[in-house]
Amino acid sequence: MPAFPATAPRLGLYPVVDSPDWIARLLEAGVRTIQLRIKDQPEAIAEPAIAQAIALAQRYDARLFINDYWALAIKHRAYGVHLGQEDLDIADLDRIRQAGLRLGISTHDDAELDRALAIQPSYIALGHIFPTQTKAMPSAPQGLEQLKQHLARLTDIPTVAIGGISIARAPGVLATGVGSIAVVSAITQAEDWRAATATLLALTEGDGQAC
Numbered sequence: 001m002p003a004f005p006a007t008a009p010r011l012g013l014y015p016v017v018d019s020p021d022w023i024a025r026l027l028e029a030g031v032r033t034i035q036l037r038i039k040d041q042p043e044a045i046a047e048p049a050i051a052q053a054i055a056l057a058q059r060y061d062a063r064l065f066i067n068d069y070w071a072l073a074i075k076h077r078a079y080g081v082h083l084g085q086e087d088l089d090i091a092d093l094d095r096i097r098q099a100g101l102r103l104g105i106s107t108h109d110d111a112e113l114d115r116a117l118a119i120q121p122s123y124i125a126l127g128h129i130f131p132t133q134t135k136a137m138p139s140a141p142q143g144l145e146q147l148k149q150h151l152a153r154l155t156d157i158p159t160v161a162i163g164g165i166s167i168a169r170a171p172g173v174l175a176t177g178v179g180s181i182a183v184v185s186a187i188t189q190a191e192d193w194r195a196a197t198a199t200l201l202a203l204t205e206g207d208g209q210a211c
């Protein structure tokens with residue numbers, strides 16, 4: 001199976017948000033890797049938001065990954081797609097690859113890592129690192145030690161940590177050598193999202209080069 005196109009070796013700060021409004025704010029604040037994560041909407045409802053988000057990101061030359069809606073991501077020429085293990089069962093990976101989109105895949109244990117590595121995606125996400133209120137997780141948090149063990153297998157591919165990463169926990173996560181921290185509530189639930197974003201950008205400074 002051919003590899004998916006490369007992304008930046010270190011994706012830096014990677015906010016995961018649910019609307020083009022959030023994407024516009026974060027682009028303006030200097031974020032260059034973002035995911036649009038709209039859950040469980042009919043395609044007709046999700047499509048205008050996806051098209052708007054992709055157009056915004058293109059204006060800033062930013063890396064926008066579309067969660068789940070891979071066909072709409074192809075249609076509107078997104079930078080990339082993010083898929084979980086269940087999404088992999090139904091997505092047409094050949095179509096995503098042939099369209100030239102990058103692909104990120106979620107993993108939570110060694111078996112899922114084996115499956116993801118065989119697909120040769122653009123990055124691999126590892127979660128959830130800490131308890132999270134944002135999504136009901138069937139497994140236990142993996143913690144920093146397990147994250148380090150997983151990273152040891154992933155020396156040749158960009159990596160992203162996700163799940164319960166707060167500003168306080170971010171330095172410990174980054175110290176594992178992971179290339180990116182994906183966050184939802186650390187930004188969207190912050191009292192001051194601008195300040196939170198600036199702090200997280202500073203912590204990941206130097207990461208997120210072009211590609």
Ligand SMILES: Cc1ncc(COP(=O)(O)OP(=O)(O)O)c(N)n1
Nearest residue numbers: 067082083084085106125160162182
């Ligand atoms: C960067 C990143 N990592 C993991 C996920 C989770 O994806 P998935 O398992 O498909 O779950 P949903 O987000 O679709 O609920 C993610 N979105 N982004």
Ligand SMILES: Cc1nc(C(=O)O)sc1CCOP(=O)(O)O
Nearest residue numbers: 127128132134163164183184185
């Ligand atoms: C969407 C998602 N996926 C996860 C995984 O482990 O696959 S954890 C998660 C939610 C992350 O939100 P927060 O930063 O608020 O904890």
Ligand SMILES: [Mg+2]
Nearest residue numbers: 068083084087
């Ligand atoms: Mg998914």
